[in-house]
Amino acid sequence: MVKIGNIELGEFPLLLAPMEDVSDPPFRAVCKENGADLMYTEFISSEGLIRDAAKSVQKLDIFEYERPVGIQLFGSDIETMGSCSEIASKVNPDLIDINYGCPVKNVACRGAGAALLQDIPKMVKMTEAVVKSTHLPVTVKTRLGWDENTKNVQEVAERLQDIGIQALSVHGRTRVQMYKGQADWTLIARIKENPRITIPIFGNGDVDTPEKALEYKSLYGVDGIMIGRATIGNPWIFNDIKHYMKTGIRMAPPTLAERVAVCRRHLEFSIRWKGPIAGVFEMRRHYTNYFRGLENFKPFRMRLVEGMSYDELDGVLNEIIHEYSEQVC
Incomplete structure (x- = not known):
């Protein structure tokens, strides 16, 4: 049984990745109805939430039918992220997630998202501030590193676990890669193989078929899989993967x-x-x-x-x- 804190997610959970302008409550609803085990909000700007910006506040909307559901936050200022976590915790999600993986220019070039992969000490301090500011489990989503020369996710996993995160999701690309090329799960597997790592490790990147989900589960030993772009227009993928893993047979495509x-x-x-x-x-x-x-x-x-x-x-x-x-x- 995979657990984040006291949240039970089953033997091999399938997670809906947080996607800007996609994973809002309506989309999460149809994904939940079609087998998603854990879902996240679109990422929420800590600065926007502190300013009470309408768009950021609206993203805090969560509903009972979604549970378990996590609120994902991003930002570049440690104190603001801590305060933002307090605000987000008041709407009673099941967990708080920190985005250290977003590669887009208007996030990373402002010192947030994947930019923190260039400053691990600051990432650790920011994560510690969030952990201390909430009673909820804190998880993190990140990438392999900033570029090919700085694939530091193994160090990130150890240091963030040491200061209290309770699960880690890793997208198998660097920030420089954006969404190009093939995701590399080998470093994700090494995190999972590390005897010091006791928290759940979820892999993310390029899983778009039940066959690939089963292959990656077997090859890389992750505790679950996070799926993003392959869910768009295809929320059935969660149940399709579960059916295939159980029976070895693909479900008939939706009529x-x-x-x-x-x-x-x-x-x-x-x-x-x-x-x-x-x-x-x-x-x-x-x-x-x-x-x-x-x-x-x-x-x-x-x-x-x-x-x-x-x-x-x-x-x-x-x-x-x-x-x-x-x-x-």
Whole structure:
């Protein structure tokens, strides 16, 4: 049984990675319904939360159906991160996660996210400040290092465990790699093999099929797998992996009707969370992914993107079922 603090996650948990503009409550809802064992919010700026910025505050929204769920924070100032952790703890998530892995320029070049991989002493102090400021378990998500010459994640794992984190997720690329090339899990395996490491170690990067999930579990000995981009338009991947690991057989792919049903449910959650205008707008980035593979889909995609109400969009979704009922999605 894999545990983070007192949170029981099963024998081999599958985690939904925190993804900006993707892993909001509506998306987390459909992932939870399709087998995700632990999920995280989009990353929240500590500076934004301290300033009470509306976008940062809204990201604190969590719901009972999501549990266990963690709030992920990022920032460059140690004191601010500690204060931010106190604020986040008050909304009663199951854990607090620190982002030391985001590679994007407007985060890393401001001294946050993966930038901390260039200053391990500061990373340790910041993590210690967060651990001391909350009664909740603290976890960390990071990368192998800043670049090929500074792959220091093994040192990071030991030092962060020593000051109190209770799980570590590692993306198998450096910051310089961004999302290019193939993720390297060999260093993740070495962390897990280290006899000093007792906390759960989760691997992240390039797992996009049940076969690969089982292969990586066997090869690298991780305690669980965190999945990000492969979940977009495909929240079924969690149950698909679980079924394959149990039986050695892949589940049948979702039918078009099932894709439409989950897309509709996602839309309903989005409207319920953000309201009839913002909720409709936020869904626009998801339609292409839900209906990937349908031939000549552009006219329907345009109607979905341009739709302004639930009723209008619901009508388009019904038309999609009728138009493509004989196609394999």
